[in-house]
Amino acid sequence: MNKFEIPQDVAGPAPRHHTTQVMVGNIAVGGGAPIVVQSMTNTDTADIQGTIDQVAALSRAGSEMVRITVDRDEAAAAVPHIREALDKQGITTPLVGDFHYIGHKLLAEYPACAAALDKYRINPGNVGFKSKRDSQFADIIEIANKNNKAVRIGANWGSLDQELLTKLMDENALSANPKDVRAVTREAMVQSALLSAARAEELGMPKNKMILSAKVSAVQDLIAVYQTLASRSDYAIHLGLTEAGMGSKGIVASSAALGILLQQGIGDTIRISLTPEPGGDRTLEVQVAQELLQTMGFRTFVPLVAACPGCGRTTSTTFQELARSIQDFIRVEMPTWKTQYPGVENLNVAVMGCIVNGPGESKHANIGISLPGTGETPAAPVFVDGEKFRTLRGPTIAADFKALVIDYIDQRYGKGSKTPEIVTAAE
Numbered sequence: 001m002n003k004f005e006i007p008q009d010v011a012g013p014a015p016r017h018h019t020t021q022v023m024v025g026n027i028a029v030g031g032g033a034p035i036v037v038q039s040m041t042n043t044d045t046a047d048i049q050g051t052i053d054q055v056a057a058l059s060r061a062g063s064e065m066v067r068i069t070v071d072r073d074e075a076a077a078a079v080p081h082i083r084e085a086l087d088k089q090g091i092t093t094p095l096v097g098d099f100h101y102i103g104h105k106l107l108a109e110y111p112a113c114a115a116a117l118d119k120y121r122i123n124p125g126n127v128g129f130k131s132k133r134d135s136q137f138a139d140i141i142e143i144a145n146k147n148n149k150a151v152r153i154g155a156n157w158g159s160l161d162q163e164l165l166t167k168l169m170d171e172n173a174l175s176a177n178p179k180d181v182r183a184v185t186r187e188a189m190v191q192s193a194l195l196s197a198a199r200a201e202e203l204g205m206p207k208n209k210m211i212l213s214a215k216v217s218a219v220q221d222l223i224a225v226y227q228t229l230a231s232r233s234d235y236a237i238h239l240g241l242t243e244a245g246m247g248s249k250g251i252v253a254s255s256a257a258l259g260i261l262l263q264q265g266i267g268d269t270i271r272i273s274l275t276p277e278p279g280g281d282r283t284l285e286v287q288v289a290q291e292l293l294q295t296m297g298f299r300t301f302v303p304l305v306a307a308c309p310g311c312g313r314t315t316s317t318t319f320q321e322l323a324r325s326i327q328d329f330i331r332v333e334m335p336t337w338k339t340q341y342p343g344v345e346n347l348n349v350a351v352m353g354c355i356v357n358g359p360g361e362s363k364h365a366n367i368g369i370s371l372p373g374t375g376e377t378p379a380a381p382v383f384v385d386g387e388k389f390r391t392l393r394g395p396t397i398a399a400d401f402k403a404l405v406i407d408y409i410d411q412r413y414g415k416g417s418k419t420p421e422i423v424t425a426a427e
Contacts, residue, residue, distance in 0.1 A: 013296070014265035019236045020207040024150050025094030025118035027064050029211060029269050030236030035262070035298055036269035037289045038065035038238075040098070042282060045082070046074035052085045054282060059086075059093040060335045061283035062290050062301055065269070067096040067121060070103070076110035083116040094118035096152070100126050100159075104139035114143050119150040119211075124196040125159035137196065141203045150209045152238055153200065155192040157185070157216035164188050164195075186221060189214040190228045197235055210235055211269065215242035219257040230266045239267040246275040255292050262296060287331070302334050303347035306361060306368075313373040314353035322371070322398045323351040326405060341413035349405060350383075359383070367408045369401045384408065 021031025029036050039058045043050045045068050055066045070076050083095060097117040099106065104127075107114045114120075120140060128136030144151050155161075165188040172184045179187075193212045200210060212235045214225045222241050230237060241257045244250035254272045261267050272285040272292070290301040307323035308314070326349055337344045350365035352358030354373025362368025362383040369392070371380045380392045382404060392400050 013263050013298070017230050017234075017237070017265045017267075019234050019268055020210075022150050022208055022211055022236045024065055024096070024211075026092060027094055029238075031268075033268070035267060035293055036064045037062060037286060037293070038067065038096070038269055038271050039063040039282070039286050039289075040067040040271065040273075041069070042276070043068075044075070045069050046072075046078050048078045048081050048085070051078070051082050055082065055086060055093065055095070056089060056091055057283055058286055059091050061286040062334075063093065063283075063286045065094045065096055065119070067098050067271075070097040070099055070106055070113065070117075072102075073106070073110075076106040076113040079110070080112040080116040096121055099123075099140070103127065104136040104143075107140060107143045114147050114149070117149065119152060120144055121152045121154055122196070123154055123156060123159055124192045125156060125161045130163075134199075137199065138203055141200050141205050144209070145204055150211065151200070151205070152211040152213060153193055153196045154213040154215065154238070155189045155196075156214075156242060157189065157221070158242070160185070160188055161192045164192055182221060186216075186225045186228065189216065189225050190232065193229060194233060197233070207235060211238050212236070213238040213240065215240050217241065217243040219253055222257045223260055226261050226266055227264070236268045237266060238269045238271070240271040240273055242273055244273045244275070246277065250274040251288050254288070258292060259296060262293075262298065300345040302345055303330050303349060305330065306348065306350045306352075306365060308353045308357060308361070310353055313356065314371075316353075316371075316374065318398065319351055319353035319371045322369075322401065325398065326351060326402060329402065337409070337413075341409055344409055344413045347409065347413075351401075363387075366412070367405055369397075371397070 016032060019030035021033060022029045027036055041051055041054045043054050045051050051068060058066050070079060079097065095117050096119040098121045100123055103120065103122065122140055127133060127140065165185065168184050168188050172178045193214050197210055197212060212229065212233065214229050216222045216225060219241065226237065226239065239258050239261055241254045244254045251274065258267065258270055270289055272288045274285045274288065276282055276284065293299045294301055305323055305327045307319065310320065348365040350362045350368030352361050352368065352370045355370060355376060358370025359381060362370050363386045366385060368383050369380050372378050378393060380397050381388055382390045382392060382401060
């Protein structure tokens with residue numbers, strides 16, 4: 001192979017791991033369906049209006065499923081009211097109930113809650129303890145079957161089934177070639193999910209109602225756990241790095257772990273579990289999940305804005321401000337554009353800071369601008385579909401380019417769309 005040739009095994013993502021398709025409300029997960037973005041509220045579910053508002057915000061941001069905590073009577077009683085209010089707003093995003101410890105009790109005592117949810121999340125590590133574990137797990141599966149609901153069986157590093165872990169540790173200690181503790185713990189994670197899924201099938205739940213997950217907080221452990229889980233089953237798989245952290249650390253860790261697994265064809269639905277800043281925007285985790293899938297080429301959600309990083313040639317902040325303004329504008333308008341401008345998510349915009357790479361990058365975009373760098377002539381050529389269209393000058397460059405972007409979108413993606421007329425007006 002030529003040393004400059006891209007190896008075939010890294011030229012693109014591996015074929016998707018074959019999994020059984022599961023319907024969660026109106027959303028298909030697995031079985032070749034597009035990888036689904038989901039998120040979770042951090043409101044007290046008993047705060048009905050607060051939860052409605054956050055689910056609506058997450059849905060508008062692009063979350064295709066939203067998980068809510070159902071931890072006590074007041075939360076369970078609130079769920080049907082939340083569902084009803086969302087439906088009245090035209091928000092059909094499936095709701096997932098997050099159950100721990102007393103899920104069997106809440107689902108039995110609040111049948112309207114059981115009916116309003118689209119999926120139940122069960123943690124095999126705390127669904128019940130000792131003699132009660134099997135019966136309480138069975139109670140949840142029975143209610144799910146009765147209501148025709150999907151379940152996610154989600155093992156978690158922080159709440160692993162201790163009896164299973166102890167059993168595997170004891171067996172490992174007697175082995176001729178014992179593994180290290182982390183390897184045994186990873187095996188316990190996988191077995192916890194698979195044994196619970198097998199038990200659910202014995203109780204009458206089909207594979208097309210189950211999604212599995214095995215979430216840990218360390219990148220290498222997560223990769224190893226999911227590789228093993230995928231190799232041993234064809235259940236639909238939910239990916240997520242639990243307790244990923246705050247800010248750039250959480251984004252980098254989640255992207256590193258999930259990016260590798262997705263590239264290997266593993267994963268049918270994902271969540272980026274970011275710790276928000278105090279008072280921060282919960283929708284950031286949705287944006288990161290979308291950007292991960294889009295930059296890897298799995299899905300398209302919003303138009304891409306390419307912008308140079310800046311250097312000594314770009315001491316003006318004009319291109320940075322314009323790039324941010326365009327990007328923020330796109331995200332705000334995207335919920336409306338989805339219906340008004342079909343296909344607009346494929347748009348590429350370039351905002352470049354000087355003449356070195358600016359014109360070339362702008363030509364590769366659908367519409368791009370190359371702003372003047374430090375000491376350069378104060379002129380900004382605009383390119384549309386690879387051709388120079390106009391040169392902008394003066395203090396209104398940013399506003400003028402934004403107007404051109406809006407015109408391009410309307411002409412290219414609007415009803416009765418056609419090749420944008422602005423390309424015929426080149427100077």
